[in-house]
Amino acid sequence: MRETVTGARRIVVKIGSSSLTTAAGGLDPARVDALVDVLAARQAAGVEVVLVSSGAIAAGLAPLGFARRPRDLASQQAAASVGQGLLVNRYTQSFARYGIRVGQVLLTVDDLVRRVHYRNAHQTLTTLLGLGALPVVNENDTVATDEIRFGDNDRLAALVAALVHADLLVLLSDVDALYTGPPGRPGSLRISDVRSPEDLAHITIGGAGSAGLGTGGMVTKIEAARIATTSGIPVVLTGAPHAGAALAGEPVGTLFHRLRRRPTSRLFWLAHATTPQGRLHLDAGAVAAVVDRRASLLPAGVTAVDGTFTAGDPVDLLDPAGRPVARGLVNYDSIELPPLLGRSTRDLDPGYDRELIHRDDIALL
Structure with a gap:
């Protein structure tokens, strides 16, 4: 069992679009409920949970008649406007089965780059946790432009983990772990632990996520793990179906061990949240x-x-x-x-x- 996981009292869990939606672009209620079942169990065990959820743009595709994720920013913002309401409503209904209140928090890069906004975001999230609510965080895609986007929710999740002083970051994807090469290639081996950057020196990293719905890939997840582990926060990377096993401390996926002790929040902000x-x-x-x-x-x-x-x-x-x-x-x-x-x-x-x-x-x- 991974004691660094089972001992975490405040966790940030990030899930990607492809793990929440159908190939047509709509939300998959069964997938959402399966994730909520796992997170509700952790909260019932006394763990504070912050969920960073992609899926707003993907959820808005089908209702607006898009066959695939649009490339232009205006159409993405329109899809996000429709999909964000559907996404948080789905989470609200699913968590209500356990009597858990959901709080929506939408962020842009500007909220973390500006020091005053950074402190305000910290206060909002910690207050929600103190009141027993479960924050659902996403990038504010309806107003974010190319100049003020995080680029992917993996990086956002790492920044949020540091923002709330989390004990653990869990990245849930459509890939069950980090491998030495593309998972489907013969000879590719699962990497169970990453203890230093040298452990990544001889791997071949794949590109963007699956199904054309997400923006991240393994590169963004490794970068998110770097941000978190250099900020004193261990990271578990695994597939969404293994979320329960991962949070129970079972040796699934890949565990990125923290590289140093937690820096002050001001220095973390300076290193990772400024341009x-x-x-x-x-x-x-x-x-x-x-x-x-x-x-x-x-x-x-x-x-x-x-x-x-x-x-x-x-x-x-x-x-x-x-x-x-x-x-x-x-x-x-x-x-x-x-x-x-x-x-x-x-x-x-x-x-x-x-x-x-x-x-x-x-x-x-």
Whole structure:
């Protein structure tokens, strides 16, 4: 038995569109009820549950006469508008069989990128849990544009898991585990445990989800697992039919072990929920100071600046090879920086003698 699963007292469960809908695009009541049966049992056992559910767009396809998921954003938003009501109504009815209240929470990237919105989302979700309700979270597809989309609900689920300080993230899919290659290929083996990034070095990852209804694939699930495990949250990836066994701690699917202890919510927000507005190129000495010694970033260690940003914006810090190693909140506008680069703070005029980025405002990547 997986004690890291059975010992979790607050869990986030994500389920994809293809696990909830028929091939024609409508919701499958039997699949929804099967998932609800599992989650209701966990809540009855004293576990707090947050459900991140795809399926709004897929649920709206058939009622609007779409044969397949449309490609244009306006039609997707229209399908989501119809389907979201159908989806939450189906969950409300199904959970009512157990006397469980459902609360709908629709999020956009903007709700997690802006620090004030991030705190508000945290308060809403934790209050719902405290009142005994089960939050059903989805991306607000009716208003989200390409510029403010999460891209897939796997990433959203990982961010929500960190947002509510979950003990476990469970990703339910139409694939029962992570394999060394495409599951149907002869010789592909199930990977039961992932303890470090090196465990993923020799696998072949498939593409998008099945049936043309979802947007995610194994790549997005591995990225979601990376976000969660580096935030101190273990992840179980398995197929929706195995949800009960997975949450009971049975060794089904793939368990991604947490890679480090939980960071502060502010640093997690900075690392994973912000969009960098620029880049600072560091020399080797500055990289060592920021990454190894956790020091503030000074002008002397910066060799170049990319992008246009203002003081307080998030920027990525790049090593000499161009790889992002950290993200921080910069203390200067981009137009102020070129004359400061490579200079000691002792040589700068008053007002320019502070750090480029203080160590408390740096999240390692």
